[in-house]
Amino acid sequence: MGDIITIGRRFGSGGREVGKRLADELGFAYYDKQLLESVAEQTGLAVDYIEQYSEAGYTRNYPYAFGRAFVSYQQSPAEKIQLAQIDVIKQLADKGPCVIVGRCSDYFLSDSNPFNVFINASNMECRLKRCYDKVPADKGKSENQMKKEILSVDKTRAKYYEFSTGQKWGDMQNYHLCVDTSLFGIKNTVDVIKYAFLHKDD
Amino acid sequence: MGDIITIGRRFGSGGREVGKRLADELGFAYYDKQLLESVAEQTGLAVDYIEQYSEAGYTRNYPYAFGRAFVSYQQSPAEKIQLAQIDVIKQLADKGPCVIVGRCSDYFLSDSNPFNVFINASNMECRLKRCYDKVPADKGKSENQMKKEILSVDKTRAKYYEFSTGQKWGDMQNYHLCVDTSLFGIKNTVDVIKYAFLHKDD
Numbered sequence: 001m002g003d004i005i006t007i008g009r010r011f012g013s014g015g016r017e018v019g020k021r022l023a024d025e026l027g028f029a030y031y032d033k034q035l036l037e038s039v040a041e042q043t044g045l046a047v048d049y050i051e052q053y054s055e056a057g058y059t060r061n062y063p064y065a066f067g068r069a070f071v072s073y074q075q076s077p078a079e080k081i082q083l084a085q086i087d088v089i090k091q092l093a094d095k096g097p098c099v100i101v102g103r104c105s106d107y108f109l110s111d112s113n114p115f116n117v118f119i120n121a122s123n124m125e126c127r128l129k130r131c132y133d134k135v136p137a138d139k140g141k142s143e144n145q146m147k148k149e150i151l152s153v154d155k156t157r158a159k160y161y162e163f164s165t166g167q168k169w170g171d172m173q174n175y176h177l178c179v180d181t182s183l184f185g186i187k188n189t190v191d192v193i194k195y196a197f198l199h200k201d202d
Numbered sequence: 203m204g205d206i207i208t209i210g211r212r213f214g215s216g217g218r219e220v221g222k223r224l225a226d227e228l229g230f231a232y233y234d235k236q237l238l239e240s241v242a243e244q245t246g247l248a249v250d251y252i253e254q255y256s257e258a259g260y261t262r263n264y265p266y267a268f269g270r271a272f273v274s275y276q277q278s279p280a281e282k283i284q285l286a287q288i289d290v291i292k293q294l295a296d297k298g299p300c301v302i303v304g305r306c307s308d309y310f311l312s313d314s315n316p317f318n319v320f321i322n323a324s325n326m327e328c329r330l331k332r333c334y335d336k337v338p339a340d341k342g343k344s345e346n347q348m349k350k351e352i353l354s355v356d357k358t359r360a361k362y363y364e365f366s367t368g369q370k371w372g373d374m375q376n377y378h379l380c381v382d383t384s385l386f387g388i389k390n391t392v393d394v395i396k397y398a399f400l401h402k403d404d
Contacts, residue, residue, distance in 0.1 A: 122376075172320065179378075184378070188403060192397060
């Protein structure tokens, strides 16, 4: 197993912050949404456009992972973006030790045997609090509205993951470690993952 | 959160061994199948009979957790066993710090805020090896046969858990920490859980 850590996460679990802090503590590179900038360079498309397509614009009827050879002659924007994204993820992972959040990186990097982590937050109150704290403008929204939005983002991530990988998003079978930030909080979650990463059998 | 650790586990993951070692390291009591002896005392039924009923003999059509009041006048053996089992689990947990493996203890002890762990083994080869090593008599069985038996035990556990709790067995939403022994091995899994238990927010 190399020094690649992938992080899947529920919306409002603090997964991105966990990933960033973990990378800082380990001295690893950290990749998240910013890898879309490399995808933009590679495809010549705008970042916003890519972001919209890469998690919500999947329109093909078979998993990306299977189809590279026979779709190259007639790619949709979503296909073009996804294939560029897979290339970028692999290029970044080749550069050296890193933490990559989201983007089905556990699946697309499986040949490199990454350490795959999922950040959960079993308690909806914790997720709501986190969302309200992160985006002050959301404070005008009711808890019911926010809850709907949180679950909607999860649903989109699940669909994207399942469509891209053929696997079930958030199924512990796909992760070596799943940690609940509702119990551990952000700092201790980082500590637990770091401890586990340094104590895995190689 | 008290000092109660519950452990759910896939068959062949080494969950019982993890639980026993963890209890030893923490100086906690350890309860597993032997709690059935207390159930036997309480119900006057034989341990073998209880074991058969408690994970495979559930025949009611609503979850145990909901029905205590209105089934007391006409209990089936499975009901009688299950209700005694819930009592025994609660009595044992009241005695002091402990690790309890299986028996839906995460759910039945939820009022005591246990630390809930699930032991997974994502790699079937690891599970097969563990089963062959633990029961030499099984060495005559083909891998296909063993795999079927492993998955069948998981299926029974899942049904029992889902029937008893109304929750999905093996859903990370029900556990604070899920660890894959295929990556960590037994010793490191124990260390990771112990570290996490000692670093949770209370």
